[in-house]
Amino acid sequence: MGLNRAQRDELDRRVQAIDWTDEARAFGSPQRLQLVDWMLSSRMVEDEIRKSFRNPAQAERMIEYTRPRMVEKVTGTPIVSNPAQWNPGNILDPQPDWSFCGWVRRTTYTISHRNARRVLHPQVRDTTSYETMGEDGDDRLTVFDLAGTRPLVPVTPGLFDAHPHLWVLRPDPPQAQAMRARVARLGVDIVPAMIAGTVLDNPEYRHLEPGDVAALLLSPLPQGSLALAARMTPPRYRRLMSLWAPTQLASPRRVDGAALRRELDSLGGDIRAWRTVGTVVARLSV
Template structure:
């Protein structure tokens, strides 16, 4: 979903959220399931669609959409992504066991949060450079291929993590990620997938998926609005997850040597091979990137 989601899109998002098994572990703040729902919310475009008429100026709309999306993600995950949690109304956080529409809750909250904070946020934004309004979601024409089906568009069969048991995604980093992205742009998803296999950024669970889906799983950037979520998804390796997270966004760091050293240390600590750490990091990032 993108732009202003239709009623059908919103119904499908509600279905996907309800389909998650909300046991006691999943309901806990900071759980992978809550993080996954936050990613779905970001990718759905619900917040931007709700605020488009409220803020007709593009700069204002972009600033308020970014601010409001982050605030709602915090309420879904139950973890601060920049806010001081000591000031939170914990009773106002999202309850996944409520029967009400998730999409309806997001849309209503988006309007309230945006209107309440508009004066302060837009005053601050006015004092910043124009770069403040650049797309931070990693937009790339690669993902606008009209011949392909958007990965985050709802279907009855669900997304790849719903349909492929044990799906594992070793997402590339650094120069390898940039090279594979260029191949995807210049030569298409099939060529990118072939090269990813030879470079070692591949797992057998990807074999049965469409090349375009594999491209998104491996390369689609994690939204910067979800910065800080990946370490929360992997609390037992939060430090290395924080380093890895930066490599999976639209502006990845050039120097990945610190990350490689951190992965090696983590593998020694866990008593496993480094490949297992890369796969765990990449799979969590793929869940955030594609929802």
């Protein structure tokens, strides 16, 4: 369930409270990146698409297509599309007393519906056929396929707003693949036991649903979010993110391991570095 009317009104008030100076309006400004963070954590894009695309596989495909393009329209900076083909009138232009939430929902609808025929293919299968019922009768288990696709059940909306101190340390690709295989067989309830006593565990997870924890740890980073992941990372850890983020894609890429180790050494091997980049990737992946 997405944001209710009161929550959308509150988010609109936060956006309207920003001092939209010329510097704030500039493409790629910190204020625009803040709007991206609020948009992604609210899950308005996902909610709007799922209302229109009832087939879960088609909805996930359209979310993957639409989300980075929505980020482009908020920030005014290219991620996946050619800016030479942009309509300047479609880039977010903050106005007095405007509704940011209304703009997000309308623009999401327009992008997803105008491009659905081109993006979707007839062979997309209804992934509900892969869902299995848990041993306790809960048929809402998050389901992963072994190729590392995104979870088919969305995480709790506003997860990072509800838990502002939440951090995520993500497993490396071989460990993530093994964990996804176990989750596919046994369901998400196994995840807390899998990470208990390891560096992946976080006391904050005790307050989350197992499916939320599984999604935070295992959902692949969308291809179109690589550049955004670097932009959303504090400058101190930005190079680490650029080197490491490709390992978090659904089809992990080979990276320069020596360069990655050197960068980590330059940061003093600080566990906070991994938590910082892991949390940014989790925000963009769930």
